[in-house]
Amino acid sequence: MLTPDGFKVKAGEARFGVHYTMKGVTLNTLDIKISGKDTANNLAVFEQIGHTPNGGPPLHIHPNQDEWFYVLEGEYLFQVGEERYTMEPGDTIFLPRNVPHAFVQLSENARVVVSYAPAGKMESFFKVTDQWNSPPSKEEIAKVFEDHDMKVVGPPLKVG
Template sequence: METIESFKVKAGASRFGKHYKMKAVTLNILDIKISSKDTANALAVFEQTGLTPNGGPPLHTHPDQDEWFYVIEGDYIFQVGKKKYHIKSGDTIFLPRNIPHAFIQLSEKGKVIVAYLPAGRMEAFFEVTDKWESTPSKEEIYRVFESHNMKIVGPPLKAGSV
């Protein structure tokens, strides 16, 4: 791997100055803290601010990536395979590749650090969702997940079912 210079990303800032807004699936703001470009695609780290109480992504898999979350603020339920975990501020959860997973944000606002190992196409995925101006069709959501090496395998978690 090519050696790069060290860098600092200030609080509230994004690595390249772009705040991605994930729209339609949930409303989240994502700031790149460590880019795939910084790590030869070995790692990508985002700070995600969740603005959708009782919202979260559909049950999905990452066939080639592990994922980990550290909760800074808020309360969540994560489903990983058949297991469910209540995760709150200060907790960490690891999601192994190929295991179906989803989460639901229980609190009004949430904030997590999420890392993808390897980085894969997650930055490109958030670039696409940032451009959505209205709620895409279910087919479009499936297509965008699949074109970024993820597969939807079930619906989002529901507040009453967790």
């Protein structure tokens, strides 16, 4: 499906009114701003509110998607391939498909815009992680990543 007309998503709101909270990988909230349903699955854009100081996803790859982040608030450390970058408000980072990457939130509060092209299964991924009721095992995390066209290739980044 392709949305034929433009639309507005207000600050603090999500495209379809659902705020996803990841449980297990991080405790971040993700709001869909532009859905894959709006773009014939060519693009998905989320606002991620970071609630996980010193936390982040495991090192992973997206075989079929490019990803980029724009930092609105707070600080992060990103790894892309072998390179590490400290990110502050106003910084942008591009994570090409098939390149291992991860991040860790360095500040108490943080907020980024994150985009996936094509959209892939990211909306479904965040919906699944929102439904976890207890911390998942490493094996469960790896399976959910695999089910959503990602592959865990290492542990989360550590601060220090």
